[in-house]
Amino acid sequence: MTTQQELAERYGRRPRPHRRRAFWIAVALVAVTSIAGLAGLTISNSMDEVGFDETGFDLIDERTVTVSFQLTPPTGASAACALQALDEDFGVVGWLVVEYPASEAVTRTLTETIPTVAEATTGTVHSCWAT
Template sequence: MPAGSPTLAGRYGETAQRHTRNRWLLIGMGVFIAVVMIMWAIWGSGLGSKASQLQFTDTANNPIDAHHITVSFSVDAPAHTAVDCAVEAQNINFTVVGYDVIHLKPTAETHQVITKSLITYEPAVEGSLDKCWLP
């Protein structure tokens, strides 16, 4: 019997039908893995979530005296969404000498400009917005 005969192929499972089934099984598994990876990437990026629409920017800071500084910043968030923001003041050595968390209540406005006065325990030379997040 030659090596490529249909009798040997049938005996040891090397039929054209089995090759076709295996090929479709591999294609199906590849498509499933691709769909799972795409869904995971979309979920992980937060696409469409309110957090992905949150933007914030420092606008100004003004040292007032040895124990006070004002920090101004803007926040863009979806309407009717509460936002928390942390502001900090730093001294000449970049040590944080004042820190506060501001809780912005939900409003119909999507853009807000906030000015916060911080109390410091040392003279501050810089005030900045640390970060904002959805509570």
């Protein structure tokens, strides 16, 4: 009876270690390239991120709301924020986009006045972005 090794030698089915090694090298290269690409995307996205924290709002009168917040843009970058005043049904009754120049300060405390078309019950920061 013939053994498995005799059949492999006869028909050329010998294991080829260089093919196996080439496969694992290719897998490792793909993994390293993927990790490096994801790390680069993560770093570039976080460098452009603008943070904000609402600290309060005041209803001045039926047509005016002030919003207080802290803004943390990337160092040396200008930023813009969209502020909104909402009524009791969460409908937008006032909207204001404000641009801020670049500053050396890491975090700035700001207060903005939003004119409204109807009586508001709250004022919020909708979003902020780097410009």
